[in-house]
Amino acid sequence: MKKTDSPAACIDRKDIDALFAALKAEGYALVGPTVQNGVIVYDDISTAGDLPIGWRDEQEAGTYRLKKRGDAALFGYNVGPQAWKKFLFPPREKLWTADKTRHAIAFHPETPDAPGYAFIGVRACDIHAIRVQDKVFMSKNHANPRYKARREKAFILAVNCGQAAKTCFCMSMNTGPKAEDGFDLALTEIIGDSHYFVVETGTEQGKALLDKIPHRAANEDDLKSAAACTDNAKNEMGRKLDTTGLKDILSRNYENPRWEIVAERCLTCANCTMVCPTCFCSTVEDTTDLAGNHAERWQTWDSCFTMDFTHLHGGGSVRHSEKARYRQWMTHKLSTWFDQFDTSGCVGCGRCIAWCPVGIDITEEAAALRTSDGEKND
Amino acid sequence: MTEPALNDPMLPMPFVVVENIKNNPDCTLLAVRPVDSSHLCLYKPGQFFMLYAFGYGEVPISINSDPSLKHSLTFTIRDVGGVTAALCALEPGDPLGVRGPFGNGWPMEDLAGRDVIVMAGGLGCVPLRPVVYHLLQNRKDYGRVSLLYGSRKPEAFLFNKELQIWKRHIDVRLIVDDPAPNWDGPFGHTTDLVKNLEIDKDNTSVMICGPEIMINLSADKMLELGIPPQHVHISMERNMKCAIGQCGRCQFGPDFICKDGPVFAYDKVVERLLDIKEV
Amino acid sequence: MTKPKLAVWKFASCDGCQLSLLDCEDELLSLAGEIDIANFREASRAVVEGPYDLSLVEGSITTPHDRERIVEVRAQSKYLVTIGACATAGGIQALRNFKDVKDFISIVYAHPEYIDTLETSTPIAAHVHVDYELHGCPINKKQLLEVINSFLHKRKPDIPSYSVCIECKRRGTPCVTVSHGIACLGPVTHAGCGAICPAYNRGCYGCYGPKETPNTESLARWLRGNEMISEEDMLRLFRTFNADAPAFKKESERHE
Ligand SMILES: Cc1cc2nc3c(=O)[nH]c(=O)nc-3n(C[C@H](O)[C@H](O)[C@H](O)COP(=O)(O)OP(=O)(O)OC[C@H]3O[C@@H](n4cnc5c(N)ncnc54)[C@H](O)[C@@H]3O)c2cc1C
Ligand code: SF4
Ligand code: SF4
Ligand code: FES
Numbered sequence: 001m002k003k004t005d006s007p008a009a010c011i012d013r014k015d016i017d018a019l020f021a022a023l024k025a026e027g028y029a030l031v032g033p034t035v036q037n038g039v040i041v042y043d044d045i046s047t048a049g050d051l052p053i054g055w056r057d058e059q060e061a062g063t064y065r066l067k068k069r070g071d072a073a074l075f076g077y078n079v080g081p082q083a084w085k086k087f088l089f090p091p092r093e094k095l096w097t098a099d100k101t102r103h104a105i106a107f108h109p110e111t112p113d114a115p116g117y118a119f120i121g122v123r124a125c126d127i128h129a130i131r132v133q134d135k136v137f138m139s140k141n142h143a144n145p146r147y148k149a150r151r152e153k154a155f156i157l158a159v160n161c162g163q164a165a166k167t168c169f170c171m172s173m174n175t176g177p178k179a180e181d182g183f184d185l186a187l188t189e190i191i192g193d194s195h196y197f198v199v200e201t202g203t204e205q206g207k208a209l210l211d212k213i214p215h216r217a218a219n220e221d222d223l224k225s226a227a228a229c230t231d232n233a234k235n236e237m238g239r240k241l242d243t244t245g246l247k248d249i250l251s252r253n254y255e256n257p258r259w260e261i262v263a264e265r266c267l268t269c270a271n272c273t274m275v276c277p278t279c280f281c282s283t284v285e286d287t288t289d290l291a292g293n294h295a296e297r298w299q300t301w302d303s304c305f306t307m308d309f310t311h312l313h314g315g316g317s318v319r320h321s322e323k324a325r326y327r328q329w330m331t332h333k334l335s336t337w338f339d340q341f342d343t344s345g346c347v348g349c350g351r352c353i354a355w356c357p358v359g360i361d362i363t364e365e366a367a368a369l370r371t372s373d374g375e376k377n378d
Numbered sequence: 379m380t381e382p383a384l385n386d387p388m389l390p391m392p393f394v395v396v397e398n399i400k401n402n403p404d405c406t407l408l409a410v411r412p413v414d415s416s417h418l419c420l421y422k423p424g425q426f427f428m429l430y431a432f433g434y435g436e437v438p439i440s441i442n443s444d445p446s447l448k449h450s451l452t453f454t455i456r457d458v459g460g461v462t463a464a465l466c467a468l469e470p471g472d473p474l475g476v477r478g479p480f481g482n483g484w485p486m487e488d489l490a491g492r493d494v495i496v497m498a499g500g501l502g503c504v505p506l507r508p509v510v511y512h513l514l515q516n517r518k519d520y521g522r523v524s525l526l527y528g529s530r531k532p533e534a535f536l537f538n539k540e541l542q543i544w545k546r547h548i549d550v551r552l553i554v555d556d557p558a559p560n561w562d563g564p565f566g567h568t569t570d571l572v573k574n575l576e577i578d579k580d581n582t583s584v585m586i587c588g589p590e591i592m593i594n595l596s597a598d599k600m601l602e603l604g605i606p607p608q609h610v611h612i613s614m615e616r617n618m619k620c621a622i623g624q625c626g627r628c629q630f631g632p633d634f635i636c637k638d639g640p641v642f643a644y645d646k647v648v649e650r651l652l653d654i655k656e657v
Numbered sequence: 658m659t660k661p662k663l664a665v666w667k668f669a670s671c672d673g674c675q676l677s678l679l680d681c682e683d684e685l686l687s688l689a690g691e692i693d694i695a696n697f698r699e700a701s702r703a704v705v706e707g708p709y710d711l712s713l714v715e716g717s718i719t720t721p722h723d724r725e726r727i728v729e730v731r732a733q734s735k736y737l738v739t740i741g742a743c744a745t746a747g748g749i750q751a752l753r754n755f756k757d758v759k760d761f762i763s764i765v766y767a768h769p770e771y772i773d774t775l776e777t778s779t780p781i782a783a784h785v786h787v788d789y790e791l792h793g794c795p796i797n798k799k800q801l802l803e804v805i806n807s808f809l810h811k812r813k814p815d816i817p818s819y820s821v822c823i824e825c826k827r828r829g830t831p832c833v834t835v836s837h838g839i840a841c842l843g844p845v846t847h848a849g850c851g852a853i854c855p856a857y858n859r860g861c862y863g864c865y866g867p868k869e870t871p872n873t874e875s876l877a878r879w880l881r882g883n884e885m886i887s888e889e890d891m892l893r894l895f896r897t898f899n900a901d902a903p904a905f906k907k908e909s910e911r912h913e
Contacts, residue, residue: 037858039831062879064836081831091827095388098475100432104413105473109389142387142622251631254654267872269844270819274826281626284388284619285815288433290687290806295433297388301827302625306819307869309627310617313458318616322870324656332629339632340623357822357834357844358879434812460812 006201008218008226009210011187013195016048016074018213019157023118026209028155031087032120033080038066040080042087045120052077059165059238059350062359075121075189078165079349083277084130087117088150089137095284095297112149121159124176125168125349127183129277130156135341136280155205158183162229166238167350169363173241175347177233185210188226198226239350241363242370243334249369250335254327255376258368263323265358270303272352272360273329278337278345281309304328330365387622390430390475391417395468396450401536404457405501406466407442410474411450418448422483423508424613424641427451428621430475431464438618438636439465440505441479445512451476454504454536480621481640484509484585484611492583492609493521495575497596499528499568499588503536505613505640506587514547523548524575528568528592530554532561551575568592569599579604585641587613594652597644610644631657661710661809664696666730668716668723669750669778673795674741675715681798688802691809707733711808713801714787717743717778719750724775724784731785738804739781742794742898746866749794750778751901755909778901789814792847794864794898800849818869820844821861824852833858840886842894845871845904862897867904877908888912 011019023030032045035052045051056069057077069076097108122130130151137147161168161177170176179186184206187197198218201207218226273279283302288295302309305325310318319325337345346362353361397409412419421427421441430436443452457466468474486509494513498506506525513523525548529535532554544550551571553564564570568588582605586596593612600610614635616628621636628635631651633642642648651657665675678697681688688694695705712734718724731737742748754777781787791804791814800816807814817823821843825832833839833855841860843852847868854861867873873895880886886894895909 037831037836039836041829041831062835062883063838064831081826081835082829086829091829095386098432100473103394103471103473105392105432105475107389107392107475109386136624139623142624143385144388144624145386254651254657265872265875267820267844267876268870269822271822271826271832271844274823280624282619283625283627284436286430286433286435287803287815288806288810290684290691290802290809292433292810299388301823302627303819303823304626304629306817306823308617308817308819312615312617313462319656320870321656322872328629328657336629336632340634355832355835357832357841358875433810460807463811 006207008223009199009201009215010218010222011197011199011213011215013074013197015214016197019209020047020120022209022212023155023157027116028118029115030118030120033075033077035066039064040066040077042080042082042084048074051075051121056163057165059167059354060359061167061353061361062356064354071191072195073189073191075159075187076163078161078163078168079123079126079351081275081351081355083275083351084119084122084126085133085277087119088130088154089133089147089280092298092300093146095299098295100293100295110146112146114146114149114153116153116155117150118155118157120157122156122179122183123159123161123349124179125170125173125347126277127156127158127179128175128347129349131182132278132341132343132345132347133280135343156183156202158186158202160186160188160226160230161233162189164233164236164238165350165354167353168237168348169239169241169350170348171234171237172239172243173344173346173348177237178230188229190222190225190229192225198222239353239361239363241348241366243344246366246370247335247338249373250331253369253373254331256369256372257375257377258365258372259323259327260377262326262360262365263321265360266322266326267358268305268322268325269357270305271355271357273303273305274301275351275355277349277351278347279303283308304332330362333362334366387477388620390428390436390477393451393474393476395470395472395474398469401454402534405454405536406457407452407454408465408468409450409452410476412476413473415449419451420448421445421451421479423486423512424483424505425479425481426505426621426640427453427476427478427480428618429453429465430477431461431468432473432475434464435461436475436477436619437461437465438480438621442504442507445508446515454501456501477621480636482638484613484641486512489583490519491521492581493578494523495577495582495584495600496523496525497568497584497586497588498525499592499596500530500534501536502586502588502592502613503527506585507537507540509585510544510548514544517547521578521581522576525550526553526568526571527551528553528555528571528588532558567595569596572599572603577603577605583609583611585611585613590614590652597649601644607645607649608643611641612644612648613640614642615640660691660693662693662695662705662707663805664707664709664712664734665698666712666714667698668714668727668744668781669719670716670741670743670748672715674744674793677796677798677801678713681802684802688805692805708735709733710735711805712737714739714744714781715741717747717750717780718775718784719778720774727781727784736788736808737785738789738791738808739787740791740796740801742792742864742866743778744781745790745792745902746899747778747780747901749898749900752896753778754901755896780901791816792865793849797849797851817848819848820868821846821848821850821852821855821865824848824850825855828852828856830856833860834880834885838883838885840880840890840894842876845873845876863895863905864898866899866902871904873904873908874911877911
């Protein structure tokens with residue numbers, strides 16, 4: 001997506017519904033944040049009324065609670081347990097079907113089902129996460145046609161964070177809190193004497209959409225208020241991850257005793273990988289009907305924390321210890337991802353910290369490895 | 379709308395079995411050809427394909443044929459579980475699905491003019507057979523060629539007939555793990571075959587495939603003999619579901635074995651990772 | 658080709674798992690085309706003589722008579738699959754393994770002297786060789802069909818032994834422990850049910866028994882440390898349908 005140089009604009013709170021309506025009129029399926037059973041999830045939404053109005057999310061290692069903010073902010077929370085990958089790379093998807101006769105198999109590809117999604121309220125860290133997954137699924141040689149079709153159609157309505165959770169560390173990862181590019185439109189929510197949004201346009205589509213709804217040009221004060229929002233998020237940033245030399249620290253500490261300490265706590269439950277917006281591992285299920293003439297292949301989310309992941313006939317699992325599985329995950333995120341995709345595998349969203357049922361914290365583990373750099377069991 | 383789906387790298391191509399030959403009790407040689415006869419089977423020695431047995435699933439299997447044959451593929455498959463058993467049970471005329479080729483293959487282009495040592499342990503001989511064919515067909519482009527091949531038992535050697543023919547053109551040395559009544563050759567490990575092998579360490583390339591422990595020992599031996607790591611090549615195995623770097627399963631440190639491998643130079647990174655447990 | 662013969666056997670259990678098979682209405686019809694249901698009392702009185710190609714065994718061993726009967730069943734079965742928590746881990750009735758069974762008998766029965774029972778309720782695998790164990794209380798019918806299907810086509814059943822959490826996340830359920838402080842056994846429990854309880858805002862009860870490499874100690878430490886559950890309730894949490902499965906048994910004993 002190329003950035004446009006259109007000047008910033010402002011939309012009034014009451015015109016958010018006009019924005020949503022314009023997106024719908026363009027044929028987009030709106031998905032975005034909404035409260036379900038005390039948690040902000042991403043699901044179908046229709047109007048601003050479906051958004052988590054007035055809620056914030058209080059997060060710490062292993063806990064997440066919604067609390068009232070005391071205002072009527074539409075986007076006054078950070079990130080929940082779900083990521084946009086649930087739409088672009090669904091947890092379970094049919095790849096193809098096949099029918100067999102005595103001497104032939106006919107393979108039937110699944111045509112990419114590609115609704116044009118409009119993602120409402122995408123945070124800066126998550127824009128980066130989507131780009132990380134783009135590198136995996138849209139490689140030149142082997143693109144995943146279903147991912148690609150959905151990705152290319154998606155409209156991204158970003159929201160710049162005006163607050164940060166205790167688990168957030170996007171500043172350390174250079175991924176936020178303000179979205180610099182990679183969006184069609186980006187909103188910054190201002191709540192003061194009046195409730196409105198400063199809007200930046202990222203693409204021609206974004207600009208065309210903005211032109212369809214009531215808006216006015218942004219002035220100096222509006223831009224100052226928007227900058228103050230971003231500053232507030234920076235000040236609230238709950239965690240830090242020192243990335244200096246981190247890639248190398250991880251790659252030389254495979255035998256550090258710290259892995260054993262974290263392995264005593266780790267449940268190998270895979271929650272961290274499921275909630276991570278960049279984790280892309282999958283498996284396939286091959287099934288047949290009972291008669292055995294119709295077969296299907298399904299792709300499902302998988303995790304490096306399972307034993308089956310590295311199963312080798314005869315030898316069992318390559319990474320059978322808990323230690324080796326946690327080490328693979330974290331080393332991949334913060335080190336080998338650079339070798340593979342020329343980017344960090346972690347964008348600092350903090351989901352893995354909040355949603356680990358025993359509160360294991362990637363920033364704490366990285367810091368511990370840094371202080372014990374070079375220690376080795378004999 | 380079928381256009382993009384047809385480019386789906388996860389979609390197998392229909393093939394049929396031409397021949398099924400039992401090599402030894404648990405290994406089967408399977409020759410297959412594409413249903414679309416205009417499709418050419420192009421690949422490099424050391425690459426692999428994903429073979430799909432209807433309803434059972436898909437597994438990575440190394441290409442085993444003479445690379446000059448373009449209208450069929452042959453594989454040697456050991457029956458170790460669900461999918462491999464189903465593949466070994468296929469009969470001529472039976473359909474299957476094939477995706478590939480995948481992986482980098484052996485660096486044949488870097489070998490010209492050099493002496494070549496091929497080291498195989500057990501089923502590791504499978505991906506090396508096309509190498510031997512290539513070397514034989516272009517014999518004058520290479521210096522001395524040795525095949526060092528170890529097997530658990532005498533009856534488990536693959537390609538027995540061919541071994542006899544190859545012996546006439548290259549140095550073939552065989553070894554079995556333990557003494558056996560029907561064996562009058564040496565016993566021990568593949569590395570023992572290196573004894574009294576004349577090695578020009580500045581002009582020799584090595585290719586190794588077999589169980590991980592055999593690879594590790596053999597490669598270390600070659601470094602010990604002074605062959606530089608960039609000329610020692612190994613082929614690795616891991617669980618694989620996609621073969622295109624997207625399922626994440628085959629990771630080995632910084633590399634995806636399916637696309638960055640399965641062949642690697644035995645450099646510092648690989649040597650170190652192989653020495654660490656459970657990478 | 659003759660169709661493989663299927664037999665279904667019942668030991669100490671509630672019949673819930675067999676009902677899963679009956680519940681496969683549509684599938685049962687096509688199943689009947691592939692397999693000869695030779696012995697299934699729950700479904701039909703007609704019995705075809707053994708030996709059987711595939712035996713499904715429900716229930717645990719609780720009486721001397723059953724202990725002999727299972728040996729006969731094994732002798733008549735080429736491939737024996739145990740289904741459900743009773744058959745794979747002794748079931749809820751294995752709670753007796755933690756107490757003196759005579760106490761229960763005198764409380765429950767008017768004439769305790771008529772009751773001929775063993776001190777323990779044990780899984781089938783403690784008595785005879787079992788080819789495959791299908792977990793769950795009750796088992797999941799899709800998984801049961803997968804076991805039968807894979808048997809028919811001679812492949813390994815695709816039944817993952819990872820955590821319930823993976824099923825939860827795939828269906829989009831946010832973690833109830835993290836978001837509501839509810840004690841949940843999901844992270845140490847074998848997947849298979851499809852993560853039903855958390856979808857209804859309840860913690861997982863561990864019906865499918867321990868997952869692969871279960872770290873019950875760390876989970877229990879966290880739940881207690883954050884006061885999500887009392888020590889007595891922790892004991893009860895691990896002591897239900899899979900009380901005698903080694904990992905759960907060991908953990909419950911830590912909270913005695
Ligand atoms: C690059 C490469 C080349 C290979 N070449 C050959 C060859 O030429 N001949 C040969 O006989 N074997 C070869 N193998 C090994 C072969 O792929 C495994 O034996 C096979 O996958 C086992 O599957 P199975 O279902 O028969 O066995 P099971 O043991 O029943 O496997 C159960 C499950 O384990 C998984 N699994 C186990 N091992 C592997 C593996 N290596 N890769 C992927 N999944 C695995 C599968 O997912 C399968 O569903 C090769 C492997 C690799 C990675
Ligand atoms: S780090 Fe936490 S979420 Fe991840 S596998 Fe371990 S216990 Fe589960
Ligand atoms: S590793 Fe953790 S903090 Fe980093 S992107 Fe993934 S979930 Fe977010
Ligand atoms: S086999 Fe899927 S990433 Fe290599």
